[in-house]
Amino acid sequence: MKKNATYRDHLKKMPDLQRRMTEKLLAETRPLRPVPSVFRQWLLWLVLAGLVSGLAVSILRPQDGLWEKMLVLPNGSFLILLFVGSALAAWNGIASSIPGEGPGPTAMTWMIAILAALVAIPFFFFTPDHLKAVLEHDMDTGFFCFRTVVLVAIPSWVILAWMASRNASVRPGVSGLWLGISAFLLGTGTVQIHCTHWETTHVLLNHLLPLALFIAFPIWMGSFWLSVWERKE
C-alpha cells in the first residue's frame, strides 16, 4: 500500500497531459529483459558467422597452397581485411541498432578505409586479367564465385538482422546497410579461401561486385525488419 501511495504522489504532481500519459505507460509496465551489450551480441555473431563460414569452407574445400599465398603481402592483407571488415561492419550494425551506441566517427573512418583498401588491393597488386576471359570462365562455371558469395551472405545477414531486430534501431535502413556490408564481406572472405583466382578482374567482378550490386536489398529489408519494435503495440 505504501508503494502505491508513493506512485500516486508522483502522479499528483504532474500536469494533466503528462499525468494521463504516465498513467497509460504505467498500465503497460512489466518486467523485461534488457538486451545484451553490443560486445556480447557481437561475440554471438562471431560464433554464428564462424559456423556459417566454416560450414561453407568445409563444403567448398580451401584452395591448395593457401598458406603460401597468404604470406604474399597483398593476398594476406586482402583476406584479413575481408574478415576484419566484416567484423567491424557487424559491430557497427549492432551498435547502430541500440540507441545512443554509435557507430562513432572512428569506426566509420576505419570502415571506409577498409572498403577503399579492399577495392584498391586487387586493382593495384593482383595479377591483371581480361574481362572477356573472366566472363567466359564464369559462363562455364555458372558464375560460381558470384553465386557463392551471395549464398553465404544471405544466412549471415539473416542471423545479424535477427539479432538486431531484438534491439531498437532508430535508423533501420542504416543498420541494414552495415549488416549487409558485414554479410557480403563474410561471403567474399569465405569464397576467397576456396577460390584459386587471385586476379584483378575476377576478384572485382565475382567477389566484390555482389556487395555493390545487392547492397540496396539489406537496406530495404532492414528498414522493415529492424523497425518492427516501433510497430509493436
Add this chain to the structure above:
Amino acid sequence: MDFNDEKWDVWSRLMKGVQEGDMEAYAHLLSEISPLVFNYVRKRVYHSGQVEDVYQDALLTFHKARHTYQVNRPFGPWLFTVVRHAIWGSLQRRRKVTEKELQFETMPEISVPDRDENPLNGRLLDALRSLPETTRRAVELLKIRGMDVQTAAKELGISEINLRVRAHRGYAKLREILERDN
C-alpha cells in the same frame, strides 16, 4: 546539457527499476523526465498544435525502446537519441497524413450528397470546412467515413484520447456554427 549532473545517475538507476517492472521507479522517472522531454519537443516542433501529439509519441517510443538501455551506459545520450528519433518519425507520419488529406479533399463529392438536394447537408459541409484542419479530420473519419475510434486514431497517428478530444471539440464547434446560422 550537462550529462555529468548527478540527476542522470539517479535516472539511470531508476531505469534499472523500470526494466525490472517497478511502477514506482517508472512514475518517479517519468515525473522527472517528462518536463525535459516536453521542452525538448516544444523547441523542435514549430506547429504548436502538434507539440502535444509529438510529445506523446516521444514518450511512447521511449516506452517501447526501454529494453535497449544498458544500465552501465550514460542515460542522457540514450534518451535523447530515442526522443530525437521519435520527433522525426512523428512529424514524418503527420506529413504523410496531411498529404493523404489533400488527396481526400479532391473527391468529397463521392461521399457527400449535393447541397441542392438537402440544404442541411450543404450547411453542414460548409461548417465542417470552417473547422481547423486537425479537428475537421477527426470528425470526418469518425462521422463521415464511419471509422471506429481505434482505426481513426491509427490513421491519424495520434492516441485515442487525443482523437476523442479533437472530435469532441469539432462537434461543439459545429453545433455552435449551425445554431448561429439558424
